[in-house]
Amino acid sequence: MTAAVTIEKFTSLTPSEFFYRNKEIAGFSNPSRALYQTVRELVENALDATDAHGILPVIKVSIKRDGGHEKDNIFSVTVEDNGIGIPPNHIPSAFGQLLYSSKYILRQTRGMFGLGAKMAVLYGQVTTGKPVEVISAPINSRKIYYFKLRIDIKNNKPIILEKAQYSKTNDWHGTIVKVYLEGDWSRSKSKIYEYLRRTAVIAPYAELVFSDPEGNIVYFERSTNKMPPPPREVKPHPYGVDLEMMKMMLQLTTAETLLDFLVKEFQCVGEITARKILAQAGLPTDANPHKLTMEDVEKLIRTIKKFKDIKPPRANHLSYLGEEIIETGLKAILRPEFVAAVTRKPSVYEGHAFIVEVGLAYGGGIKASDRPQLLRYANKIPLLYDEGSDVSFKIVNEEIDWNYYGISFPAPLVVLVHICSTKIPYKGVGKESIADVPEIEREIIAAIREVARKLKMYLSKKRKEMEEAEKAVTIAKYIPEVAQALAKIVDNVKPEDLESRLLALLNQKLKAFKIRSVDEVVVGIE
Amino acid sequence: MALTYVSSKDLKARGRALEILRSKFGEIAKQILEGRTPIMVIKKRTLANTIFDREKGILRIGDESLRRSFLNAGEAKKFMQTVLMASIIYDTLVNNEYPTIRDLYYRGKHTIRYRKLPSKKVVEENTWDEQKESDSVIRDIEVFIDMLREELLILSKEKGKVVGNMRIRSGDDMIDLSKMGHGAYAIEPTPDFIEFVDIDAEYVLVIEKDAVFQQLHRAGFWKKYKVILVTSAGQPDRATRRFVRRLNEELGLPIYVLTDADPYGWYIYSVFKVGSITLSYESERLATPKSKFLGVSMVDIFGSKKLGKKPYLTEAERKNFIIKAKDKDIKRAKELMNYSWFRTKRWEHEIEIFLSKKAKLEIEALTSKGLRFLMDKYIPEKIETGDWID
Known part of the structure; x- marks a missing residue:
C-alpha cells in the first residue's frame, strides 16, 4: 500500500519506470542482491500459490549459469511449484504489469508491494534482454499454458512474444517460471542458502529442492503434513487507514453514499458507528464518496483517529504458523536437543492486528555462539538483512536476561521470531528489519520470556538428571564387584541375582534417570 | 602358598573365621535379595568414639556406629572395598594361606573400567590405590565381624x-x-x-x-x-x-x-x-x-x-x-x-x-x-x- 501511495506522487512515471529507476526499494540494487531477491520473490509466490490454498508445497528451485553469452554472469532462475496455477488470461499481467494485483482489500501474503516476480522480470529483461518464460496449469484445467513475455516499460504493459497451450496428459497443476538475469552467484550464494534454510524452518510442510550453479543439489524434506490455516481476505480497520489510502478507497468504492462506504468497506464499522463518525466529522451521510473534497477527506481521517468507540481489529484473518509447525521446523532443520514455541494471542498496533510467534531451539546440532542466533520472519518471509536494527535483535541482546534462564554465552541458542500482520512496520525502504513499535516489542518480550521459562525448566531438569546420573554411576560401577565378592563368601547365591537386585534397588532410588543394565556403566574389570 | 603342613590350631581358627564371615556377609546378601538397601553397621573408630574405661584401665570402642549403605554415593566405594576385602580374606582362609596386609592390598587392587553417564566417556578407577585404604578396610572388617586379624590368620611385619x-x-x-x-x-x-x-x-x-x-x-x-x-x-x-x-x-x-x-x-x-x-x-x-x-x-x-x-x-x-x-x-x-x-x-x-x-x-x-x-x-x-x- 505504501508503494501505491508513493507512486501517485510521481505521476509522470509509470510504475515500471519508477521501479526501474528505484531498484533498491524492491531489493534489486546490485547483481548479487538481485539474484537473491529473484529467488526469494519466485519462491514466495510459489508458497503463496500452494499453502495459502491448502496444497502441501513441492517447490523446485534451480539456478544455472546461462552459456552462450559474452558475459559469464548471466543466470537463469527457474522455480516450479505444484500450486493452483494461474488462469491463462491473467498470466501476461501477472508477470508483465507492475501493481496489477493491487487492491485495497488486505490479505496477509508473502509478496511485497504486490510486485512479486514482476520486479525480477523487469530487472532480468533490462540486464539480459531476455524475456520471462511461464508455464502454468491451473487446478481443474485440462490445459497447460505457455507464455514468453516482456514488459513494455514505458507503458507498464505486458508484451506477449510467444504463447501456446497443450492438453494435459496427467493431473499436474502448478506454475514454472524461468527468469534470466545478471547476477553474482559467489556473492549471493551464502544468502540464498541461508534464505532457503530459513524458509525450510518455517515451512516444514514444504518439500524444497534446490540445484545451484555449481551442480550441488540440496533437498529439504517435508517433516509434517500439517499446514498453517490459509490467510483470509479482510477489509481494512478504520484506525489503520491513512490519508492516501482513504483517497484511493473512496475512488474505488462502489458505494453510493458516505454512510454506505464506511459500513461496506471497513471492518468493525456498523451503521450506528458510521453515523456517529460522520456526525462528529460534520459530513452528510448521503455525500457521494467519489466527490469528497481534500478537506473533507482530511476531516474524516482526523475524526476516525480520535474516535474511541470502534472495536479493535479482528485477527482471525491472520495466518500464523502455530506452535507445532515452528517446533517441527526447528527440529527438522537444526536438530536441537530442546525446542519450544509459542503463538501469542492477537494484538493491535495503530489499527493493525498482529500476532507474534517465538520459537526457541537449544543444544544438539546447534553450534554455540556468543549471542543468540536470531531467525527473523515477517509474514512467513525470512528477513536476512539489517539484523542489527531489528526490534528483535535489540530484545534478544539487551532486554532479555538470559542468565536468569540458566544460559550463559557462548551457548547453542536459536531464537525464532515471527510477526504476522496485515501491515508489518518495516524500518526503511529495504523492508528487511522491523521497527521498534512498543506494542510489538512488548509482545515479543512476553513471547520470548514464555518459551525461555520452558527452556529454563528443561535445563534445570537436565542438570538434575546429570547430577543424578553421575551419582548413579558412582554406585553402579561397583555393583559387579560387590556381587562377585558377596557370592564368593555366601553359599548358594548367584552373582547375577545380586547384580540385578542391586541395580533394581539403585533404580528405585533414582527419580529422573534409570540405568538399563550394569553393562551400560561397567565396561570391564581388570 | 598352600602349606603341606597345617597346624591343627590354625585349622580350627580358620573354620571359625569362615563361619563368622559367612554369617555376617550372608546378612548383607539377604538384605539385597529381599530388596532392602544393603547396610553394614560398623562401630566408629574415632577419638570421639573411644572411651577410657577407668575400671579396667583400658581404651574401649564406644557404641557409636556408622551405617555404611551401598546406595549412598559417598559410601558406595568403601562398601565395595569392605566386601571385596572380606572375599579376599575368605579366599585366603579357605586356601590355608597366611597373607600379610600388603598381600591383601595387592590381591584386591584391580581396575574398574566404566562409562561416565551421560557422556559415555570410558574412565578407569582402581578398587584402591594406596595400602592405607585397604588397611583401613581390614580394620573395619575386624570391627564389623568382631574378630581380630590374627584370628583371621593375617600376618603383619614382625618388629618386636x-x-x-x-x-x-x-x-x-x-x-x-x-x-x-x-x-x-x-x-x-x-x-x-x-x-x-x-x-x-x-x-x-x-x-x-x-x-x-x-x-x-x-x-x-x-x-x-x-x-x-x-x-x-x-x-x-x-x-x-x-x-x-x-x-x-x-x-x-x-x-x-x-x-x-x-x-x-x-x-x-x-x-x-x-x-x-x-x-x-x-x-x-x-x-x-x-x-x-x-x-x-x-x-x-x-x-x-x-x-x-x-x-x-x-x-x-x-x-x-x-x-x-x-x-x-x-x-x-x-x-x-x-x-x-x-x-x-x-x-x-x-x-x-x-x-x-x-x-x-x-x-x-x-x-x-x-x-x-x-x-x-x-x-x-x-x-x-x-x-x-x-
Whole structure:
C-alpha cells in the first residue's frame, strides 16, 4: 500500500519506470542482491500459490549459469511449484504489469508491494534482454499454458512474444517460471542458502529442492503434513487507514453514499458507528464518496483517529504458523536437543492486528555462539538483512536476561521470531528489519520470556538428571564387584541375582534417570 | 602358598573365621535379595568414639556406629572395598594361606573400567590405590565381624623382639629365648599360638629403642637381673602388645616400660598400657593396664621440688643431652593433656615440666652417661624404690 501511495506522487512515471529507476526499494540494487531477491520473490509466490490454498508445497528451485553469452554472469532462475496455477488470461499481467494485483482489500501474503516476480522480470529483461518464460496449469484445467513475455516499460504493459497451450496428459497443476538475469552467484550464494534454510524452518510442510550453479543439489524434506490455516481476505480497520489510502478507497468504492462506504468497506464499522463518525466529522451521510473534497477527506481521517468507540481489529484473518509447525521446523532443520514455541494471542498496533510467534531451539546440532542466533520472519518471509536494527535483535541482546534462564554465552541458542500482520512496520525502504513499535516489542518480550521459562525448566531438569546420573554411576560401577565378592563368601547365591537386585534397588532410588543394565556403566574389570 | 603342613590350631581358627564371615556377609546378601538397601553397621573408630574405661584401665570402642549403605554415593566405594576385602580374606582362609596386609592390598587392587553417564566417556578407577585404604578396610572388617586379624590368620611385619630366660613352643618347635646369641626372638604375628613352657624372671622390661635393647642384651643385663627384655622398636605392633599382655596376665610378671622422654615416648607407653585410639576395639586383648612407666621421666632429668626428687643428670649433662622440643612436640603434648588416661596428677606434672622446659631427651643419652649407669644404677634403683609412674 505504501508503494501505491508513493507512486501517485510521481505521476509522470509509470510504475515500471519508477521501479526501474528505484531498484533498491524492491531489493534489486546490485547483481548479487538481485539474484537473491529473484529467488526469494519466485519462491514466495510459489508458497503463496500452494499453502495459502491448502496444497502441501513441492517447490523446485534451480539456478544455472546461462552459456552462450559474452558475459559469464548471466543466470537463469527457474522455480516450479505444484500450486493452483494461474488462469491463462491473467498470466501476461501477472508477470508483465507492475501493481496489477493491487487492491485495497488486505490479505496477509508473502509478496511485497504486490510486485512479486514482476520486479525480477523487469530487472532480468533490462540486464539480459531476455524475456520471462511461464508455464502454468491451473487446478481443474485440462490445459497447460505457455507464455514468453516482456514488459513494455514505458507503458507498464505486458508484451506477449510467444504463447501456446497443450492438453494435459496427467493431473499436474502448478506454475514454472524461468527468469534470466545478471547476477553474482559467489556473492549471493551464502544468502540464498541461508534464505532457503530459513524458509525450510518455517515451512516444514514444504518439500524444497534446490540445484545451484555449481551442480550441488540440496533437498529439504517435508517433516509434517500439517499446514498453517490459509490467510483470509479482510477489509481494512478504520484506525489503520491513512490519508492516501482513504483517497484511493473512496475512488474505488462502489458505494453510493458516505454512510454506505464506511459500513461496506471497513471492518468493525456498523451503521450506528458510521453515523456517529460522520456526525462528529460534520459530513452528510448521503455525500457521494467519489466527490469528497481534500478537506473533507482530511476531516474524516482526523475524526476516525480520535474516535474511541470502534472495536479493535479482528485477527482471525491472520495466518500464523502455530506452535507445532515452528517446533517441527526447528527440529527438522537444526536438530536441537530442546525446542519450544509459542503463538501469542492477537494484538493491535495503530489499527493493525498482529500476532507474534517465538520459537526457541537449544543444544544438539546447534553450534554455540556468543549471542543468540536470531531467525527473523515477517509474514512467513525470512528477513536476512539489517539484523542489527531489528526490534528483535535489540530484545534478544539487551532486554532479555538470559542468565536468569540458566544460559550463559557462548551457548547453542536459536531464537525464532515471527510477526504476522496485515501491515508489518518495516524500518526503511529495504523492508528487511522491523521497527521498534512498543506494542510489538512488548509482545515479543512476553513471547520470548514464555518459551525461555520452558527452556529454563528443561535445563534445570537436565542438570538434575546429570547430577543424578553421575551419582548413579558412582554406585553402579561397583555393583559387579560387590556381587562377585558377596557370592564368593555366601553359599548358594548367584552373582547375577545380586547384580540385578542391586541395580533394581539403585533404580528405585533414582527419580529422573534409570540405568538399563550394569553393562551400560561397567565396561570391564581388570 | 598352600602349606603341606597345617597346624591343627590354625585349622580350627580358620573354620571359625569362615563361619563368622559367612554369617555376617550372608546378612548383607539377604538384605539385597529381599530388596532392602544393603547396610553394614560398623562401630566408629574415632577419638570421639573411644572411651577410657577407668575400671579396667583400658581404651574401649564406644557404641557409636556408622551405617555404611551401598546406595549412598559417598559410601558406595568403601562398601565395595569392605566386601571385596572380606572375599579376599575368605579366599585366603579357605586356601590355608597366611597373607600379610600388603598381600591383601595387592590381591584386591584391580581396575574398574566404566562409562561416565551421560557422556559415555570410558574412565578407569582402581578398587584402591594406596595400602592405607585397604588397611583401613581390614580394620573395619575386624570391627564389623568382631574378630581380630590374627584370628583371621593375617600376618603383619614382625618388629618386636624378646630375649630372656624363657622357653616357648611356637608351631611345633621348642625355642629357648636364652639361647639367641647376639640376636633375639622375633615375636611372631600370632602370639596367641605361642605356648609358654617355662620361665625364670622377675619382671619384664619393654624398651622403645631397639639400639638400647641390643646394648642391654649384649651386656648381659637380662641374665644379671632376671629380666625378660622386650623391644617394640618404635610404635608397638599388635603382636608385641599381645605378647607383653600375656606375660603379665598369664605369668604375673610386672611390666616396666622405658621410652624416650617426649610425648611420643609417653604415647608408646600408653599404647602398651591402655591401648590405641585407632585399635581401641582390640584393647581388651592387647592392653596391659598394669604396665608401669619406668622412664625416662622429666623428673629424672630435672628433679622435682614438688616430689622432693633429685635429678639423675647434672647441670652439665643436661646441657649436653637435652634436645630442644619442636613445635609439633609441644602440640602433641597438649593433645595428650586432653586424653583422659593422661589426666592424673603425676602425668600432669610430667607434661607441665615438659611444657615449661621445652626439652626432650632420648634413652640413648643415658647410655652416653654410661651403659653401666643405665643397667646397674638407673633401672635397678628406680625399680627398687618404686620410682615409676603408674
